[in-house]
Amino acid sequence: MAIQKKHGKGRLDKWYRLAKEKGYRARAAFKLIQLNKKYGFLEKSRVLLDLCAAPGSWCQVAAETMPSQSLIVGVDLAPIKAIPRVITFQSDITTDKCRATIRTHLKHLKADTVLHDGAPNVGVAWVQDAFSQAELVLQSMKLATEFLKEGGTFVTKVFRSKDYNALLWVFKQLFSSVEATKPPSSRNVSAEIFVVCRGFKAPKRMDPKFLDPKHVFAEVQEPTPNNEAKVFNPEKKKRKREGYEEGDYTQHKEIPVSEFIHTTDPIAILGTVNKLSFEQSANGDLALAALDRLPETTQEVRECCADLKVLGKKEFRTLLRWRLKVRDKFGMSSKAKKEQQEVETNKEEAQEVAEVESMDDELKIQEELQRLKDQDSKEKRKARRKENERKQKEIVRMQLHMTTPHDIGLDQEGPAGEGAMFTLNAAKRVQDPAEITDAQMDEVNAQESDDSQDEVEDEDSDDDGDRLERELDMLYESYQQRREEADAKLRAKRARKEKETDEWDGLSDEDKPGDATTDGESDVEEAFPVRQFPKSDGLSTQAAMFFDQDIFQDLGIEDEHDDNDSAIALEDESSDQTKSPPLKGPSRENQPQPLKSALKKAQPAASQRTKVYDASDSESEPDTSLKPASSASTRPEDPLLPNGQLDIDIITAEAMTVAQDLATKRIKPGDLVDDSFNKYSFRDVDGLPEWFLNDETQHSKPQRPISAAAAAAIKEKMRALNARPIKKVREAKGRKKMRAAARLEKLRKKSALLLDDEGVSEKDKAATISRLMARAVKKGKPKEKVKLVVARGPNRGLSGRPRGVKGKYKIVDARLKKDVRAEKRLKRKLKK
Numbered sequence: 001m002a003i004q005k006k007h008g009k010g011r012l013d014k015w016y017r018l019a020k021e022k023g024y025r026a027r028a029a030f031k032l033i034q035l036n037k038k039y040g041f042l043e044k045s046r047v048l049l050d051l052c053a054a055p056g057s058w059c060q061v062a063a064e065t066m067p068s069q070s071l072i073v074g075v076d077l078a079p080i081k082a083i084p085r086v087i088t089f090q091s092d093i094t095t096d097k098c099r100a101t102i103r104t105h106l107k108h109l110k111a112d113t114v115l116h117d118g119a120p121n122v123g124v125a126w127v128q129d130a131f132s133q134a135e136l137v138l139q140s141m142k143l144a145t146e147f148l149k150e151g152g153t154f155v156t157k158v159f160r161s162k163d164y165n166a167l168l169w170v171f172k173q174l175f176s177s178v179e180a181t182k183p184p185s186s187r188n189v190s191a192e193i194f195v196v197c198r199g200f201k202a203p204k205r206m207d208p209k210f211l212d213p214k215h216v217f218a219e220v221q222e223p224t225p226n227n228e229a230k231v232f233n234p235e236k237k238k239r240k241r242e243g244y245e246e247g248d249y250t251q252h253k254e255i256p257v258s259e260f261i262h263t264t265d266p267i268a269i270l271g272t273v274n275k276l277s278f279e280q281s282a283n284g285d286l287a288l289a290a291l292d293r294l295p296e297t298t299q300e301v302r303e304c305c306a307d308l309k310v311l312g313k314k315e316f317r318t319l320l321r322w323r324l325k326v327r328d329k330f331g332m333s334s335k336a337k338k339e340q341q342e343v344e345t346n347k348e349e350a351q352e353v354a355e356v357e358s359m360d361d362e363l364k365i366q367e368e369l370q371r372l373k374d375q376d377s378k379e380k381r382k383a384r385r386k387e388n389e390r391k392q393k394e395i396v397r398m399q400l401h402m403t404t405p406h407d408i409g410l411d412q413e414g415p416a417g418e419g420a421m422f423t424l425n426a427a428k429r430v431q432d433p434a435e436i437t438d439a440q441m442d443e444v445n446a447q448e449s450d451d452s453q454d455e456v457e458d459e460d461s462d463d464d465g466d467r468l469e470r471e472l473d474m475l476y477e478s479y480q481q482r483r484e485e486a487d488a489k490l491r492a493k494r495a496r497k498e499k500e501t502d503e504w505d506g507l508s509d510e511d512k513p514g515d516a517t518t519d520g521e522s523d524v525e526e527a528f529p530v531r532q533f534p535k536s537d538g539l540s541t542q543a544a545m546f547f548d549q550d551i552f553q554d555l556g557i558e559d560e561h562d563d564n565d566s567a568i569a570l571e572d573e574s575s576d577q578t579k580s581p582p583l584k585g586p587s588r589e590n591q592p593q594p595l596k597s598a599l600k601k602a603q604p605a606a607s608q609r610t611k612v613y614d615a616s617d618s619e620s621e622p623d624t625s626l627k628p629a630s631s632a633s634t635r636p637e638d639p640l641l642p643n644g645q646l647d648i649d650i651i652t653a654e655a656m657t658v659a660q661d662l663a664t665k666r667i668k669p670g671d672l673v674d675d676s677f678n679k680y681s682f683r684d685v686d687g688l689p690e691w692f693l694n695d696e697t698q699h700s701k702p703q704r705p706i707s708a709a710a711a712a713a714i715k716e717k718m719r720a721l722n723a724r725p726i727k728k729v730r731e732a733k734g735r736k737k738m739r740a741a742a743r744l745e746k747l748r749k750k751s752a753l754l755l756d757d758e759g760v761s762e763k764d765k766a767a768t769i770s771r772l773m774a775r776a777v778k779k780g781k782p783k784e785k786v787k788l789v790v791a792r793g794p795n796r797g798l799s800g801r802p803r804g805v806k807g808k809y810k811i812v813d814a815r816l817k818k819d820v821r822a823e824k825r826l827k828r829k830l831k832k
């Protein structure tokens, strides 16, 4: 260790004296003590390695703090005087010999903690110091990664320098927690800082670059301009303006087009230049003239050359192709030159070097073009596969009777096509949906087998994508868990959601058509039986199929048929619950939440208070004689008042607006139903990740208008609600009343006894009763609090009321409390 003068700059500070006092070999001992106080790693360690340990104060602290029988090994360039319970040896920690010696001392054991407090050549030259210190740190970390056990701790000293962040980055790759701290005993003037890395990840394989100073501390190179991006992805505009490129301050750059043909880096030219000019110079340019006359130099090429900054990917490609053709023609291409090469002698070897360069360039362009082509076909394959998947999904949905053949026709041929909605041609052609599905399925399968070859190629990227998606899902899941741990509302929401998903018991036996499945049918069909053709009821087969869609199931048309006088029962879900599983489409299940609640709250409220509209004649005058929606139309969970009416309260301004609009006949119940067929009702959530759905649910809902009157009404309602005492307050008041009644009863009994006593005079009786009453009244009143005033400052030795104190008070001694406690303690002790 470098010898330091123990004077100046407060070297002989309190830590120095304390170290002397406690017998530590260096004041550095307190740094470890303070670090351990904060992170508590020594008590948990059984094996410790101290790198750069001389004179040995950290080893002393470790030996004191770690459990007995622990193994402590210390190493330093300088000799370390023997320390009880510590093995020390002299070696350079950067050498293999040192590593081998450590291995012999630790045997098969792994260290729980590795300490490093190394400081080479301290004080020679700051820049030099910092760098070699950083290198030493990296070396010590190399040893730590070899000897630390998984989850172990590495404590190291680092100097704040330009390499500090690089080191921290490396630590963070290898440890789960990395914290930098400066213990109080470390001098403020010192640039040293201690980094405590906990939770060693013990990776099976480690990138050697992590521990290579050349890589870790490499100066970051100025990025070369990415001309490839400019040329092959010109549509992607840069968000940030980066100003002029270094050393290039002209706005408009123009070069002769011959330069573009000759260059070995055409992409750099396309990425940096504004115009490729065909204009002849004063002396005339032969190459330019030849280029100008070439048939390959089309008008399109000329236009492209006129302004390179407005070109897209396609135009750039045209220019590159044109360049290749021209070079070919002029014998400049790699092919032509190769032929020439074969003939030429050794003398031309130098030229060959140049040719190799140019061939590289050609290859680069060819490769780039190939890459673009591949990318294009990959995108097409992907789109095709997606389309197939969608079709397959559609077919399963059809088997579930969630859609009709019209939808498939619509998808296949577009809205104006033959199979568009309402043409019913697709249904006409095929008699049985099962047939349609089989036919469709075959078609999809055939296409799939065509694509299978392509898919094998794509499999790798798909696997990666799937893995990434799974990882994202897991991350989202843990993020949700963390949020739920902190927020009870979220936990409740999750519980509700789970309950909702549990509630559906799947298809009941009744739902399954008896003859839909036979023994030989596939599992899919068993799970999702193909539905039967709907009953025609006097309609054509196509019309019956059309009206058999789920969207027509909830409209209560049949009820209307049965009983024209009955009020619309918007809440009529009882039949749905028993009839069919929750299918897609704008059923009530899929109606947006605000509308659902608005319907739930507004309809009965409106019907209870004012009027109920007849479904068959919504234009008619309100019929006050009609009863509110019958209990048969209520759901089992809707609470009922004793009089049989629904106990539903309007609590949102939205619902209030709907109720008011219904009551004032501004809207009709039918409008509400119409309104529920909006873009939010048909959310296809299949295959969408949960995080996306959660996020979308927050925003993807219709914004319904709120009237000022409704908002004011709800505000008033809430105000009245808040003004009511809460249950606890009511209970407390009740208890108080009960106690007062009990006291009165007691008093009454005592007075009766007193009155019966003949030995007491009337006057005494009256006095006793009034005394009893006064006491009873006093008991009922809350006790006035006695204010304790400490006899301090102006109150010391004060007789009489202290200033600013109202009501009862007591002057107490400042030490009184402590004395009283001490007395009590003493008494307890004596008792024992």
Ligand SMILES: C[S@@+](CC[C@H](N)C(=O)[O-])C[C@H]1O[C@@H](n2cnc3c(N)ncnc32)[C@H](O)[C@@H]1O
Pocket: 001, 002, 025, 026, 028, 029, 051, 052, 053, 054, 055, 056, 057, 058, 059, 075, 076, 077, 078, 091, 092, 093, 094, 117, 118, 119, 120, 121, 136
């Ligand atoms: C600040 S002192 C360590 C103090 C020690 N932690 C203690 O508590 O006594 C720094 C030590 O690092 C040692 N050192 C520097 N380079 C080293 C190397 N390459 N190998 C081993 N020790 C080295 C020096 O010899 C010096 O003793």
